[in-house]
Amino acid sequence: xxxxxxxxxxxxxxxxxxxxxxxxxxxxxxxxxxxxxxxxxxxxxxxxxxxxxxxxxxxxxxxxxxxxxxxxxxxxxxxxxxxxxxxxxxxxxxxxxxxxxxxxxxxxxxxxxxxxxxxxxxxxxxxxxxxxxxxxxxxxxxxxxx
Numbered sequence: 001x002x003x004x005x006x007x008x009x010x011x012x013x014x015x016x017x018x019x020x021x022x023x024x025x026x027x028x029x030x031x032x033x034x035x036x037x038x039x040x041x042x043x044x045x046x047x048x049x050x051x052x053x054x055x056x057x058x059x060x061x062x063x064x065x066x067x068x069x070x071x072x073x074x075x076x077x078x079x080x081x082x083x084x085x086x087x088x089x090x091x092x093x094x095x096x097x098x099x100x101x102x103x104x105x106x107x108x109x110x111x112x113x114x115x116x117x118x119x120x121x122x123x124x125x126x127x128x129x130x131x132x133x134x135x136x137x138x139x140x141x142x143x144x145x146x
Contacts, residue, residue, distance in 0.1 A: 007084040008039055010045050011076055014054060018071035018130035025057075025064030041091045045083070062138035071134060077125030085124055 016034050017026045032039045046065060049055050051079065055065040080087060085142065088104060092104075093114055 002082060002129065003080065004114075006045065006048075007080045009035060009041070010049060010083040011079050013042060014049065014067070014074065014079060015131055015133050016033075017065055017067055018074075018134050021067055021071050021134075025062065025066050027064035030064070047139060048083055049079075052078075054079065054082070067130075071130035074130045075126045076128045076130075077122055080125060087115070087125065088118050093118060 012035055013031050016031050020026050029043050031037075032042055035042075046055065046057075050057065050065075053068055056068050057063065057065055077087070088134050092108075092111070
């Protein structure tokens with residue numbers, strides 16, 4: 001599995017908003033400058049992030065985006081699934097509704113391995129919140145300042 005820029009930049013953009021959580025809206029221009037990503041690409045990402053319910057826009061001169069939930073309640077796994085789709089290592093694991101999901105699923109020697117790895121990956125991504133990223137940044141800054 002390879003994460004695209006869509007997923008990575010979405011996580012980073014929401015992280016930047018989480019850093020200023022409770023202080024008011026964060027502009028796309030500010031996020032663009034911090035990430036080195038074009039405003040137009042971020043606008044596309046924020047359409048998805050807004051539809052997924054992570055952010056809402058605030059209009060006006062001091063406008064921008066704010067999180068719709070506290071950073072503690074938004075996980076990295078949620079963001080990646082919303083922007084990239086289900087997290088899985090192999091294509092055949094994507095169709096659980098099909099009966100059977102894969103013509104070889106009953107005899108597949110490796111299916112259980114991919115399922116276990118996918119479960120662990122999802123567990124890790126769903127255990128890390130935006131608040132955790134902000135906390136990690138504060139710790140790193142403390143180490144650098146010493």
